Amino acid sequence: MITYKTVPNKPEDLVGILNPTILRWFYSKFKEFSLPQLFGVFEIHCRRNILVSAPTGATKTLTGFLSILNELVDSSQKNILEDKVYCVYISPLKALSNDIEKNLLEPLKEIEKINGKPLGIRIGVRTGDTTPAQKQRMLAKPPHILITTPESLAIMLTSLRFRDALRNVDWCILDEIHALAENKRGVHLSLSLERLQRISPAICRIGLSATVAPLDDVAQFLVGTNRDCMVVDVHFVKSLDLKVLSPVKDVLEATYDELNRKTYALIDDLIHQHKTTLIFTNTRAGTERVVHNLKTLFPKKYIEATDDDPTHVSTLIGAHHGSLSKRHRLMIEEKLRRGELKACVSSTSLELGLDIGYIDLVICLGSPKSVARFLQRAGRAGHKLHETVKARMIVLDRDDLVECAVLLKSAIERKIDKLHIPKNCLDVLAQQIVAIALEDVIEVKTLYDLIRQSYCYRNLPYDQFMQIIEYLAGEFVSLEDRHVYAKIWHNEGKIGKRGKMTRVIFMTNNGTIPDETGVVVKLGTEPIGMIDEQFLEKLKKGDIFVLGGDCYEFLHAKGMVAYVHAAVGKKPTVPSWVSEMLPLSFDLGVEIQRFFGNVNDIITANTSKKETISFINNNLYVDEKAAEAIYNYVKEQYDFAALPHTKRLLVEHYFDGEKHYSIFHAAYGRRVNDVLSRAIAFSIGRSQHKDVEVGINDHGFYVAYEGSINVMRALSLLKANDLRTALEMAIDQSEVLRRRFRHCACRSLMILRNYMGYTKRVGRQQVSSMILMNAVKRISNNFCILQEAKREVLEDVMDIENANKVLQAMEDKTISLKEIETKIPSPFAHTLILQGYSDVLRIEDKHEFLKKMHALVLAKIGLKR
Amino acid sequence: MQLTKGISIMDLGLCIESNLILADIHLGYEESQNRKGVLIPRVFYKALTERLAKSLEGKHFTSIILNGDVKHEFGSIAPSEWRTILSFIDFLRRYTDKIVIIEGNHDPLLKHITAKRNVSLVEHVSLGNTYITHGDVIPKDKEYEAAEIIVIGHDHPAISLRKMARVETYKCFLKGKWKGKTLIVMPSCNLLTEGSNVLSRKALSPFLKDREDCELYVVGDNIYRFGKIKDIREKM
DSSP states (O other): OEEEOOSOOOHHHHHHHSOHHHHHHHHHHOSSOOHHHHHHHHHHHTTOOEEEEOOTTSSHHHHHHHHHHHHHHHHHHTTOOOSSOOEEEEOSOSOOHHHHIIIIIHHHHHHHHHHSSOOOOOEEEESTTOOHHHHHHHHHSOOSEEEEOHHHHHHHHHSHHHHHHTTTOOEEEETTHHHHHTSHHHHHHHHHHHHHHHHOTTOEEEEEEOSOBOHHHHHHHHHOTTOOEEEEEOOOOOOEEEEEEOSSSOTTTOOHHHHHHHHHHHHHHHHHHSSOEEEEOSSHHHHHHHHHHHHHHSTTTOOBOOTTOTTOTTOOEEEEOTTSOHHHHHHHHHHHHTTOOSEEEESSTTTSOOOOOOOOEEEEESOOSSHHHHHHHHTTTTOSTTOOEEEEEEOOSHHHHHHHHHHHHHHHTTOOOBOOOOOOOHHHHHHHHHHHHHHOOEEHHHHHHHHHTSGGGTTOOHHHHHHHHHHHTTTTSOGGGHHHHOSEEEETTEEEEOSTTHHHHHHHHOSSOOOOOEEEEEETTEEEEEEEHHHHHHOOTTOEEEETTEEEEEEEEETTEEEEEEOTTOOOSSOOBOTTSOOOOHHHHHHHHHHHHHHHHHHHTTOOHHHHHHHHHHHHTOOHHHHHHHHHHHHHHHHHSOOOBTTEEEEEEEEOSSOEEEEEEOOSOHHHHHHHHHHHHHHHHHHHOOOEEEEEETTEEEEEESSOOOHHHHHHHOOGGGHHHHHHHHTTTOHHHHHHHHHHHHHTTSBOSEETTEEOOHHHHHHHHHHHHHHHHHHOTTOHHHHHHHHIIIIIISOHHHHHHHHHHHHTTSSEEEEEEESSOOGGGHHHHHHOOOEEEOOSOHHHHHHHHHHHHHHHHTOOO | OEEETTEEEETTEEEETTEEEEEOOOBTHHHHHHHTTBOOOSOHHHHHHHHHHHHHTTOOBSEEEEESOOBOOSSOOOHHHHHHHHHHHHHHTTTBSOEEEEOOTTOTTHHHHHGGGTOOEESEEEETTEEEEOSSSOOOSHHHHHOSEEEEOSSOEEEEEEETTEEEEEEEEEEEEETTEEEEEOOOOOSSOOOEETTTSOOOSGGGSSOTTOEEEEESSSEEEEEEHHHHHHHO
16 A cells, blocks of 8 residues: 655654664764654655655765665674675666766765774675676675666676575665656666565665656656555645746747857856856757857867867866767766866756756756656755755747746646556567576466566466467477577466576567667757667758758768758658657646637636736646747637647648648647647548658647548547557557667567677668568567557557547547637647658558559659550 | 560579479578577478478479579588478479489588489589579570570578568569670579679679669569569669
8 A cells, every 4th residue: 555654754753763873974974864764764764665756956975875874884883794695776877987986885874983893784886887896896795786677687686696695685765766767778677676676575666756647656766556555745845946948039030040149158157157057958959059059159168078179178068868978978077076167068967866066047948848857957956955946947939838838837836747657568578578587487376476566567367478488489480480489488377497508698689678769860969869870861952851840951961970951941751860869758748738728718707917927827827928929829829720729639630732631739748749740640640541741749640641531530530449459450550669669679588789799880780670560560560568568659659548648638629629720730730730740651552552562663764654 | 474485484493495404402401500600490391392382293304404502511420401302303303204403612512412302413403505503603605505494502692672661571583694695593492582782782603793774573472573683673
């Protein structure tokens, strides 16, 4: 059961359980116990599972460790400290050493000093970088606190000798649990934890999380099925100073150049009003672009910190993101801690709790797309208790203005968007079953029960589980070939390991993070974005494509760099590249629609402009200038056509002289819009047999087609009940499925990234995965790994669950449809039409497509039949 | 579809009078991928024989000629190659009394397998004015000099066609000129991969140094004539 702890313990309670040495140390460092400590330390001491949710800088880590250090120090003094792992600490970050130094080694040194003699408490770090010699040492003398990553934990549990050190662990701490729960790393970890609990039955689980929702789900993810968990939600008021800033007076009228120039002038201003500024962009390439532009626009003010010249004393700005070298990132972190940088630009890599010293201002360039992410980013400022959090969102365009303003409102009113935890991932399951089989022979029934202990698999259907067992046992190929494929044997209700290579295969291919390589797109010398190798392969010279909202013409590629020039106003010839974009959260999208609904009511009631602006001003916590800009934008749409809102979906029909567009104004975020647009396009294709283009963004989507099509009829044919079946067919030929199939094939050990000492490049993996996908389709269209790839696309990449709710609401008429016809796209439709299409639904089969292309060739090159 | 007098395309094969030619089958491809850590299930042999059985049903050929690269692994004989190559020879005997295999560059060890069925390997086959060879090297013999039509494989020609966001790749035949002779290039019979796109990939065969003037015959449910490579490149 999940229970919320709402009353903290008294400081006396903590004093009562803490060893005198620990207490002396604590009071030498801190004046008093923090709120998270008052809530959490006692429970952890009593070995009760607990989830602590608190903002960054709220002493969460020490809350987790205090009781554990207490136990270790106490045992050491009483001479009963055993040679075993007492606590496993798991963090999603690989770069742990700095933080551990600060959070554990230093305190331990200080405690030993107070104690007067060494305590013999060992801290060990085991990650992918740990050397064999270090591993040996750990085996001989297991660390009392073991610091590790989810991937290394899975390996240790599979290593015959290390497993013994993990018997009877007392505590396990999951740091930054929110960052793990929402992806397959977390799913993988949830099974590793069950494997750990199997050999450490009394383990107490501790989760440390940033502000996140719903806490119930995260708590269940932490502890697994049918176990108790205490939840502590410490959102004490770190005082918030949050604002939305527009770089220009009128974001509607400003030209691209003006907006760009003024944005950087504003950033420059803000940087110089503060000591250290942390700037977040939404993409890695965006990070590069900001650094590049600040350097070019203000050449004397900023000199970039680079790898090549680490001794440069006057470096003032640095970039930090996942594609940069580890050395570069460490250097930037170090410079930040020493206060040597004026500004640091990052994408998502600095969102997590890496120690980066004092930051007094956080800038989000463009909407951070979710309330939780914004709070997380903002929390990096004033990274100390009781300090003011100062953060600014700078808007990029008019949709962004509305989005940021509503986001700010939700953040201040603490409406946190819900996080999505992937469920029943068959590829991760396959990998972990191999690992379990490597431990020992196990009954299939016992295994099934063990798996369902994980929250991510609590509803795993037995037949899906058996499909994975059969897959791993090679039962999809004939008996004589089976030895090649089988990683387990399956006989008389039991399974066990099979094949002498299986252990090595697991050890070298464990984990869930797919290999990705990015091709940098450059306009002259300026990096403007990133695309992947497969996308590049399809580009021909002269192709126009959309990247980050702007059109570019492809010139040529050299190695991993693609060169383009600007193609303003030209029509894209290939779908826009969107995969790197952060999606708007569904909940925030609904809030935006709710706001439109409110404004709609007010304008309809003939309220004056002044009063309406004053409403927006009060409702959204934005200044008058921004309120007026929002008013102008919304009013323009109101006068031109109509406002979409939670109860009314606006469908705009527009003909551009070539194609018909049906634009759906649906601010549900791109994950939902991806589903809805494909479903409608598929329905059109099925009933009227035509290829249909789809275009999506966070605020709506469109379907476009040649000739006349009855879109509303196609929509009415679409039933929420059939949505999944329709979508599975609709994505069958899509790029996104092809890419995700590769990831799933790697995770389920069908494609071995590392094998016989060789590592496969991403391009090679993709080629293999295409052949593999064709081959498994010949076996069955429901082959378990293909099925998982489809599930991942529909549930994790897209959001079929909420799309289904929207469709259901349309069927129930709780959402009504309003159709309008326009001669030019309405204001709300502008961005969407400009960005171009993202995919074409392939309705024809391969033979029909060839026939059509042949007819086209005959017409174009005048070939005689 | 007839390519020239007496020579016509039949699905992935080429008929010369009453002889059938198949090129670049690459049996054992899956196992070689398996050895590299890609666990492709072995579905190809079944798919190939089913497809051939459909197009060859009720027919009888004077000879069936396998134009090189019957086997995939260069340096060893994989167990699945033993199995499938022998069964494939047995399968083809339903449709002919004479099987001829032209040695391809992947086939240095093939003779050990084919010997079990008394099929020997040759470097080329001449049928009237037509000279059939794998295509990895340019022959120097007299029959070659005298031939008017050359048939090769080796290159696995395919074409990627794109319309808006959709790209599909199809196997294709090429027909062009080589030093005054007519040149016909056959697609690969391997069903796991389509082949290499003639619009973007470099040719491997010395016969195809300049293939821009070659005409394309694309294999789908029918054979479609697509004109010259350079026209497709420029106009599509």
